[in-house]
Amino acid sequence: MRAGRALLTLFVLLGFAFFTLAASGDPAVILLGPETNTAALEAFRQKWGLGLPLWRQFAVYVDGLVHLNFGLSYRTSGPALDLVLSRVPASLCLVVPTIFFSIAVGVPVGFYAAIHNGRMTDRITTMLAVIGLAVPPFLLGILLIYIFSIWLGWLPPSGYVDWRSYIMPVGSMSAVAAAIYARFTRSAVVEVMANPMIETAKASGLTRELIHRAHALPNALLPLITITALEFGGVLTFAAVTENVFGWHGVGSLLIESVAARDYAVVETILLCAGTTMILANFLADLSYGFVDPRIRDSRRSRLSTVTRLYAEKSPV
């Protein structure tokens, strides 16, 4: 059932990519580059059957993708896939520490806010989380560059110079991601603390600490898994805007450059790779959810949908 949904979404993704390719112009020109001579273009059209009915063309297209033929980037004339893959490590260097730091900050803060539900500390953290979700990453980046590079002169403003180059991009992304973790951890824990079983536990004389550790904490695990899975799912483009602001040569900044230069093949490749990892991550989050919490495996209505829906409420950039 869930695998079926994932496959269906993947199919729509392929259809969308095929459609964008078709809409962007003559595939022969796009795949071979604009400087190819007419005879080669004609031969290409013959070879790939561009006169065939649309569904046959689609089949040929998917067959090409399976054989890792993602077309050529017209800016570098090399395979688009190689270009994208060469940028992956730089993106990972930003995203992995970001996920680490945002969990380390966001989860304890959300947990602390939840067990002090309604008090001043809770209100302040909730407000900070709302603000964190409302601040666009590019503004945060620019403010940081202004303060730390121009005003104080402590950190290099862009590109990779030394380890200090990581501080601002990772810091700004972590701040936003930590707000997301804090918010969902809080709502998960508040929900379980309102459960009558907590009253029972209190009545039977369990210590506050034990209740928090044995009942509240495991429930905070659920949003943690989902958000982390979705964040890893979006790993390729998670940092797109931040990479652009800080002049970082990752997949995200490649995507933005390629859109500006209308380098269709590269945009396509990133769309397909990022889309596929996201679908996969969603699917795995779905599975692990049922694994961690057997109630979800048994019940027909998955609680994942709630978290995914809430997660989708975060800022789109």
Place this chain on the structure above:
Amino acid sequence: MISLRRVPTLVTLCTVIVLLVLLIAVFAGPLSPRDVAEVNLEARFRPPVFWGGSWDYPLGTDGLGHDMVSLILRGIQVSVTVAAIGTFGGAVLGTTLGLLSAWTEGFLDSVIGVLVDFQATIPTLILILAFIVILPSSDFVTFTGIMILAGWERYARLARAIGLSARSQPYVHAQLVIGASAFRILTRSVLPNSMAVLLVNMSIHFPQTILLETTLSFLGLGVQPPDTSLGVLIGSGRDQLYNAPWVILTPTFIILLMTISISILGDWARDFVESD
């Protein structure tokens, strides 16, 4: 009815800010002290008043001697307009598809369901960039149209749930029996009943659309110069962060104020509706 005493001060403050922004968006033209396009090369990079400048240009000027006050007013107008059309268009599109999905069931329902899944799974920024790259022109209308395609799926989900629950309600049955058309029932009864939920969703969606627009314009992929928006202003001031930081800092401050106010308002509205 909302009793005014129950509204927190912060929320009141945010409401005032949002109303002010909306007023500016409507009256930006008459409010501008100078023509937005007026170039004054003798007054390039004049600092704002609080930076040691003069009252001739209260918020300073940019690299071509444009008056920052006029630019920012116009920027607010464009950003709010694009975001409003994007949000409203997305709400209409999503709600229509959602109600259609709930009412027809069967094949159409499945198709819409798959599209909703797709839209919810693929990161919005990538989808929007894919649309931008295939559309040949990058004019204002095209860009605004693309903004409609970000975030419609949440309305579709909400509207589908609303439509499904409405179908089992006695008042809908009664209307069907007296021969009212589905369109009439949906638009006259079901939709007004579910307005609160949809409006709350719009209040969450609206600041996100502003963020998306400003981000894309900042990257040079959204609103195109010579027209301006808050994002365009920040993008164009990027290289002048050293010698003329006010070109970036004032619009930055305004975007933060706007999106944070609307988000706090939306968050409060959601808690309010859900507690009912």
